[in-house]
Amino acid sequence: MTPEQLSAALTAALSAAIEAGDLRLPEGESLPEVRVERPKSRAHGDWATNIALQLGKKAGMAPRALAELLIPRFTEIEGVSSVEIAGPGFLNLRLDAASTGQLAAAILEQGAAYGRNDSLAGQVINVEFVSANPTGPLHIGHTRWAALGDALGRVLSASGADVTREYYINDAGTQMNVFAASILARLKGESVPEGGYPGAYVQELADAIAADHPDVKELTDEAALPVLRAEGYALQMQDIKDTLAAFNVEFDTYFSESDLHESGAVEKAVERLREQGHVYEQDGAVWLRTTDFTDDKDRVMIRANGEPTYFAADAAYYLSKKDRGYDQKIYLLGADHHGYIGRLKAIASAAGDNADHNIEILIGQLISVNGARLSKRAGNIIELKDLVEWLGTDALRYSLARFPADSPMTIDPDLLRSRTNDNPVFYVQYAHARSCSAAEKAEAAGVTRTGFEPARLDSAGDEALLAALSRFPAVVAEAARFREPHRVARYLESLASDYHSWYGENRIAPRAGEDLTPAHHARRHLNDATTQVLANGLALLGVSAPTRM
Structure with a gap:
């Protein structure tokens, strides 16, 4: 049951x-x-x-x-x-033992759906994460949110929510012009301008653009810059998407900041907030009175020179999410974005939303990697793709997912590359592989998933493992409710421990000379149910479930 x-x-x-x-x-x-x-x-x-x-x-x-x-x-x-x-x-x-043991059959019947629940049914949620500038490769600073944001989206979906994973592309503003100027300098064999992007990847972009558009070198600087900006942007965004795909992260929507400006959404946002009574003018600038909503100071939306601020774009972006039907909007921001909490909640309140319900801002702390080398290609950063190549997607994603976002952490590469029980991802994946191997050996010995008698699962180990398996749906629901995917990781480690103990004490296949009994068939069901739950939990973290290790 x-x-x-x-x-x-x-x-x-x-x-x-x-x-x-x-x-x-x-x-x-x-x-x-x-x-x-x-x-x-x-x-x-x-x-x-x-x-x-x-x-x-x-x-x-x-x-x-x-x-x-x-x-x-x-x-x-x-x-x-x-x-x-x-x-x-x-x-x-x-x-009774039969009702308790019936859980094993129920898990096998539900398969990949076991653990899914409707605790968040009816909720429409936008989860925005990573959102790195398209001016360089993804690096270690983006790694944690890539893993946690994707895992959060998975547990929210598994709990019945309608979830959209969104990447906000900061493709407007000065940094894009500096980006284009840096590519131009490399194209001409010159040093990048002061404040430009010095990484070797900029030279790679320049070479790729020149190969596709050989006439770009013949253009004046004024004519070349728009081409380099557009082509460099496209190539760098493709690199970002490819890196995320290698990290097993996919987005439903890539939302462009420049579209907000070009569509007039920023100006419309100012007017909508003005109609709400929260916009005023002072010293030639247009302000949003965010101090009415506990922000530490009012924020400029339109500068005295008529240029919109980043804050105005933030307001337009929030209203875009609201207009697209997202009742709840979750922002996953880096450790240097604490100041954004007050201003974003003020935008929500000024827009007529409930800042305690309609918007959530999660701040992630920094991570470090022992012994990691800076990327020669990207300059003074550690690239995400280098980390994936070095440590592997599974080890990196699992290790990032098993801690709360607000806790600083240091990754130990030697541990994550080890094949020992001290390595959490190895410990859990090995439990899955071991259960698959046990099923194969049992099948070869004639132990099948027929003739299931759940009452035969009556040992203390059987009961303990069944109890652990029964907790999985509640763990998924709690991970979604509290926005804490690490609850799934910690549960999997506990389940792996229970399985390893059970495996050491209970026979799935009979010993040589022993008769095949209904208890063997029953424990085959329990073994395979554990395989399923381990696989389901790892999938929620974006981690594979190997059948052999």
């Missing part, structure tokens, strides 16, 4: 109590969602629910009295062997 099936059965029992008149709720009051969770101690049962505490006041009864009323009905549920009251009215439930 899955947690969802048990919750549904408890809800049906409560509805029956209401129909029979044993339980009365105020008119118009509906039953709350019945949730079950694992008790902290297995000695207290298989599952616990606080539904009696939730309903006590509404039903006009003390929670313990209501719990006493519910015990006979809950005990009648098929598969529930006993129900006990704990504390002020918690109900602890024990399932």
Whole structure:
């Protein structure tokens, strides 16, 4: 029995109590969602629910009295062997071995869908992350958000949300002109201008553009710069997309900042906020009164010279997300963007949104890599593609996903490249590979997934592993609710530990000379269910599940 099936059965029992008149709720009051969770101690049962505490006041009864009323009905549920009251009215439930073991078959039936839930059903969410300037290669500063942002999008989707992963291309402003000027200098065999981009990749761009457009060298500087800007931009964005693809990260939308300016969206945003009563003019500039919404100072939107600020583009971008139907907008920003929290929330409030609901800003702390060399191609940075080539996508993504975003971290390359149990990604992937190997050996010994008798999964190890597997949907839901994909990684490590212990104590295939029994077939089901959950969890982190290691 899955947690969802048990919750549904408890809800049906409560509805029956209401129909029979044993339980009365105020008119118009509906039953709350019945949730079950694992008790902290297995000695207290298989599952616990606080539904009696939730309903006590509404039903006009003390929670313990209501719990006493519910015990006979809950005990009648098929598969529930006993129900006990704990504390002020918690109900602890024990399932019989057959119902507990049935979870293995349910997991195998659901396959890749096991763990998916509807806790965020109906929510439409935009997750914006990475959003690096298209003036250079992705580097270590973008790596953490690439891994975490993608994993966050996956757990949100797995929890029923309608998610769009978006990359905001900062392709407007002075830096693009400096970028073009740097390419021009390399094309002419000159040093880049002061404040330009010195990396060797700029020379590569210049050479590639010259090869595709040999006449560009014959143009005047004034005529060449727009060509170099457009071609350099296209080539660098393709490099960014290729690097992200190698890192197993895909975006649904690439949104251009320049489109905001060219479409008039920035000016329209100013006028929309003016209509809300939050825009004023002073010293020839146009301001947004963000101090009305706890920002530390008001922000200039249009400078005295008529030029819009980056803040004006930020406001237009937020309104674009709002107009595109995203009720919730999640921004994943780097450690140097703490100052953006107040101003972005002020934009949301000025636009008439609830800054505590419609916008979330997650700040990621810096990471470092022991012994990493700076990229000769990119200059004084460590390129993401170099890290992927050095450490591998799986090791890098898993290690970045297993810590909260707001905790600084240092990556140990020697550990991530090791094939030992001290390496977390190896430990989890090895559990998956080991379970695949165990299934192959069992199949060769005649142990199949037929004739499943769930009651045979009755050892302490069986029960512990089943309990661990049952937690997965709740872990996914919590990771989505709290925006913390690292909960999935830590769960997988715990599950791998439970599996390795179970594997060492329980036979899947019979020893030489032993008879094949229903217990062997049952444990084959449990083994394969564990394989499925490990694979599902790794997929949420964008990490592969190898069958051999």
